[in-house]
Amino acid sequence: MYKVIVTDPISENGLNALTSNQEFQVDQQTGLDPAVLVEVIKDYDALIVRSQTQVTREIIQAADRMKVIARAGVGVDNIDIEAATEKGIIVINAPAGNTIAATEHTMAMMLSLARNIPQAYGSLTSGKWERKLFKGVELYQKTLGVVGMGRIGTEVAKRAKGFQMNILGYDPFLTEDRAKKLGIIKASLDEIAEQADFITVHTPLTAETRGLINADYFAKTKKGVRIINCARGGIIEEQALVDAVNSGQVAGAAIDVFEHEPPENAGLTRNPRIIVTPHLGASTTEAQEKVAESVSEEIVGIFTSGSVQHAINLPHISASVQQKIRPYLTLSEQMAEFLMQVFKKAPNKININYYGELFLEDTGLLTRQMIKALLSYYLDSSINIVNVMQVLKAHSLSYSVQKNAAHKGFTNFIELEIVNGDDKATIACTYLTGFGGRIVSINGYRLDMEPEKYLLYIDHMDVPGMIGNVGSILGKGSINIGSMYVGRQTIGGKAVMVLTVDKPVPDGLRDELLSIEDLNDVQFVEIDIPNDEN
Numbered sequence: 001m002y003k004v005i006v007t008d009p010i011s012e013n014g015l016n017a018l019t020s021n022q023e024f025q026v027d028q029q030t031g032l033d034p035a036v037l038v039e040v041i042k043d044y045d046a047l048i049v050r051s052q053t054q055v056t057r058e059i060i061q062a063a064d065r066m067k068v069i070a071r072a073g074v075g076v077d078n079i080d081i082e083a084a085t086e087k088g089i090i091v092i093n094a095p096a097g098n099t100i101a102a103t104e105h106t107m108a109m110m111l112s113l114a115r116n117i118p119q120a121y122g123s124l125t126s127g128k129w130e131r132k133l134f135k136g137v138e139l140y141q142k143t144l145g146v147v148g149m150g151r152i153g154t155e156v157a158k159r160a161k162g163f164q165m166n167i168l169g170y171d172p173f174l175t176e177d178r179a180k181k182l183g184i185i186k187a188s189l190d191e192i193a194e195q196a197d198f199i200t201v202h203t204p205l206t207a208e209t210r211g212l213i214n215a216d217y218f219a220k221t222k223k224g225v226r227i228i229n230c231a232r233g234g235i236i237e238e239q240a241l242v243d244a245v246n247s248g249q250v251a252g253a254a255i256d257v258f259e260h261e262p263p264e265n266a267g268l269t270r271n272p273r274i275i276v277t278p279h280l281g282a283s284t285t286e287a288q289e290k291v292a293e294s295v296s297e298e299i300v301g302i303f304t305s306g307s308v309q310h311a312i313n314l315p316h317i318s319a320s321v322q323q324k325i326r327p328y329l330t331l332s333e334q335m336a337e338f339l340m341q342v343f344k345k346a347p348n349k350i351n352i353n354y355y356g357e358l359f360l361e362d363t364g365l366l367t368r369q370m371i372k373a374l375l376s377y378y379l380d381s382s383i384n385i386v387n388v389m390q391v392l393k394a395h396s397l398s399y400s401v402q403k404n405a406a407h408k409g410f411t412n413f414i415e416l417e418i419v420n421g422d423d424k425a426t427i428a429c430t431y432l433t434g435f436g437g438r439i440v441s442i443n444g445y446r447l448d449m450e451p452e453k454y455l456l457y458i459d460h461m462d463v464p465g466m467i468g469n470v471g472s473i474l475g476k477g478s479i480n481i482g483s484m485y486v487g488r489q490t491i492g493g494k495a496v497m498v499l500t501v502d503k504p505v506p507d508g509l510r511d512e513l514l515s516i517e518d519l520n521d522v523q524f525v526e527i528d529i530p531n532d533e534n
């Protein structure tokens, strides 16, 4: 039974994938004091939050069972991603579920700002009739600058075109071609400052975007520009905005998100020219259902089949690539486990080569899987595919990945080499459709070996009687041989033998095997075989 805690208000319907699954227990405990959350979190395997809960390093460090932190929404700035990655916790979000809600809120804010609707409503409901005071401006033929042309920025631009606005888009990833297709103009931030009547920001809050719109920027904008922020507090410097509004440089602003939530700057929240909403961009029934559904389904997938779609701290791998590399996930890990046990030294360099059709695929997950298996042999067992690259870096270990379209005799071929000073060992595998995974080379010896739980690796000379001698010692020790794979360099030269055996080989028997003439080394190897492969 996996235990999931939900600490912010989230759509009940959207949680259905979890609540209707017998393998999951879902506890909704919203508004917990951080000190209480630090206590209770240690019992949970997954945490679901919106933007309220601050998932701090302290909370993450206490979360000893936690495998997934899910943000039912886009921005993950309330989660300490670095701490989660160090602890090997996958952080996921629901990037697309609230795009329309945030887009429509932006449009609502822009129209409200243009027509002073909140101020007029406040005036009328307090008994006044002040028509002159609330004369507005039209959107028609005005210029809108969209900073951040991702999901929401793009949808805002499309809708603003419906109002016949001229759109300038700024985004490091916006190409001329995409701008043209959208019917907008690709512009710089300064061009937006010079030309825009309305500016709306739709970037994430990052080190680069914090304070992107500041006093210097307002000095460059058109006098009377209107500003909208339904993205993240902090992208626009709050005090600089208040000053620019008070000086008349900025005619007004519409703000949904704040540097601190709830906001602390009264100059912003009680300013008659600044309209504010309490972070409502994603607050629609539909969006909340979609984001809750997205994270719930993904959590079920992570725990039941290991599939991850929207991880923040793992390389993104599309569903079609996942499908292609899936057969190699376990195989590459088993191959790495095998190699470590035969090599018996900690590697200081790891080289991975992908050949054949894998040349074209994103193999990041396979690389992580192999490195994880290698490092786990000597290091902490808490290493997983999320934190493995950090562990590698922390131990100053180097690695290289090369890809080659050459087939090496197989459609796909993965070769792993580990190096310690002058010593090195190599292993390679492939996946044969209809037959399954095969280890096809060890230290340069060709063989065709199916990974099994208990294996005996024997380094020997290719002399008559070797197989019989090994077989009779194992027979005397009641060790049954399942299958045997042999590979040799030349007739009578160096050779290796890998036996699959039914149970672990005791050390005493290993010593007896070592006494066989021309037998150089014996290593008992144990590989993790998932249940469904037995």
Ligand SMILES: NC(=O)C1=CN([C@@H]2O[C@H](COP(=O)(O)OP(=O)(O)OC[C@H]3O[C@@H](n4cnc5c(N)ncnc54)[C@H](O)[C@@H]3O)[C@@H](O)[C@H]2O)C=CC1
Pocket (backbone or CB within 6 Å): 073, 074, 075, 076, 095, 098, 099, 102, 147, 148, 149, 150, 151, 152, 153, 170, 171, 172, 173, 202, 203, 204, 205, 208, 209, 230, 231, 232, 256, 257, 279, 280, 281, 282, 283
């Ligand atoms: N108010 C609310 O309730 C909601 C707020 N949001 C926020 O809206 C923002 C946008 O969300 P999405 O469009 O879904 O994200 P997205 O990831 O699809 O788009 C963000 C875009 O910003 C661009 N960008 C990054 N750095 C930039 C820079 N320095 N200058 C210009 N562009 C830059 C990126 O290239 C990307 O295209 C996020 O901050 C998100 O957290 C999202 C949903 C609801």
Ligand SMILES: O=C(O)CCC(=O)C(=O)O
Pocket (backbone or CB within 6 Å): 050, 051, 072, 073, 074, 075, 076, 098, 279, 280, 281, 282, 283
């Ligand atoms: O969950 C919410 O209401 C906030 C949504 C949001 O800000 C986001 O998804 O980035």
